[in-house]
Amino acid sequence: MTTVPSFTLRAPRYPEDAEALATVLTAASPDWPTTAENLLRWQATRNPELFHTEVLAERDGQILGAGAIGHDDFSFEEWRYWGNLGVHPDYRHQGVGTALFDELLRRVKERGAREVRTMVSGSDRDAPGRAFLDHRGFRVAWERFESELHTASLDLGTFDPLMARVADAGVQLVPLSEVLGWPEGRRWLHELDWQLFQDVPMGTVLTKRSLDQWVKDELEDPALQPELSFVAVRPGQQDPLTGPLVGYSTLGLNPGGFYYIGMTGVLRAERGQGVAKALKIAAMRALDARGGGLIKTFNDAPNVAMLTMNEALGFQRTNTRYRYELHLDGA
Incomplete structure (x- = not known):
């Protein structure tokens, strides 16, 4: 022994x-x-x-x-x-x-x-981890799909008509790095982010973080790439909460060398015009100008609209991440 x-x-x-x-x-x-x-x-x-x-x-x-x-x-x-x-x-x-x-x-x-949650990959490498959770009473409660593409696989010029339509509709795509320099930029982004997340089907009730905590968590994260992230702006609009901002999409850089989409969303009144797709294309073009790279994105299974958009852009599904939940006695 x-x-x-x-x-x-x-x-x-x-x-x-x-x-x-x-x-x-x-x-x-x-x-x-x-x-x-x-x-x-x-x-x-x-x-x-x-x-x-x-x-x-x-x-x-x-x-x-x-x-x-x-x-x-x-x-x-x-x-x-x-x-x-x-x-x-x-x-x-x-x-x-x-x-x-x-x-x-x-x-x-x-x-x-009363409840413990965690997230585990569906890869073969993580099969022991999933078995570990199963053995302890955890159950799968949610699925999140992982997809990826490399900018080199795209002909970004094919999206010129889309970008022109969005511009003709009066929406400007502004680098996040520029918006962060606006006096009200951080406050508007905080409110925009909160409104957008209300429409993301995530299978849970969300909690609104304070402006200070959100800025620390999101905007001051060294992984965030402000020059590769874009904000959709409608000049002249002045919503009391979101100002002229109507959508945004972010790219972060993982230490592993790949990029990931943190959030993409557009206010309800601005949907159906291709703005969300244009935001992602703007980010891809900026990354391509920098030399290109691999981009990963993560979308919850019920988010059919975003999954469909990503497939149309060329993202290929590579993995599934599972949210496991353990419900304790009395829960």
């Missing part, structure tokens, strides 16, 4: 553990790598009013895995929590994931947790 060396659980120490944690979490989830800088920034900007706790497993100074759980700031309920954990592939099947999970679940149960 082989004896597996023991390990200990402890709280992470920042900034000392950041580099090693990023290495472990990236090895555990190589499709979405992270960095020490990302982890430290999140620690510095997360909402301190919401519960959050972390734990890592360590053996002889080596971090084997880590997990975190806290209030779901995107869909807040006092009894709902969102958790993630990852174990380095070299240290799996040694009880590390079970120990991390049990400790995190114990902490939120003490707080009266």
Whole structure:
């Protein structure tokens, strides 16, 4: 019989553990790598009013895995929590994931947790993770499709008529970097984002973040590429909440070298004119001018309109991400 060396659980120490944690979490989830800088920034900007706790497993100074759980700031309920954990592939099947999970679940149960959510990829690599959740009573509650394209695969000139129609309709596509310099730009974007998300079918009731927290989370995220993100503006319109802004689309850059679409949306009154598609084309053209790159996008299964648009643009579906939910006793 082989004896597996023991390990200990402890709280992470920042900034000392950041580099090693990023290495472990990236090895555990190589499709979405992270960095020490990302982890430290999140620690510095997360909402301190919401519960959050972390734990890592360590053996002889080596971090084997880590997990975190806290209030779901995107869909807040006092009894709902969102958790993630990852174990380095070299240290799996040694009880590390079970120990991390049990400790995190114990902490939120003490707080009266009724529901725990997480997201797992449908890739073959993540089959053990899905089995881990199934064994512990989690069930799939939602699907999100992942698609991708490379700008080199497109003839962006074929979209000239669309871009002309949008311009003729009086809508200007302005780089986000420019809008951020407007005195009311951040406030308008905050309100626009909130209104747009109301129409995204995500299978959950959303929570509106404060302007300050939203700016920290979204606009000050180093991954955001303001010069590759675009805002649809109707000059002369002055809505009390959104000003002249009628839509926007963002691109972020992952440490893995690929880009991802963070949000694309257009106000209801402006739909049906091709503005959303034009926003994405503007971003693709800006990225192509920079040298091009791979773009990933993530859309919830009921969002048929956006899925159809992305397919028309040339996005190819590559994966499905599953939101798992665990409903605890009394939930």
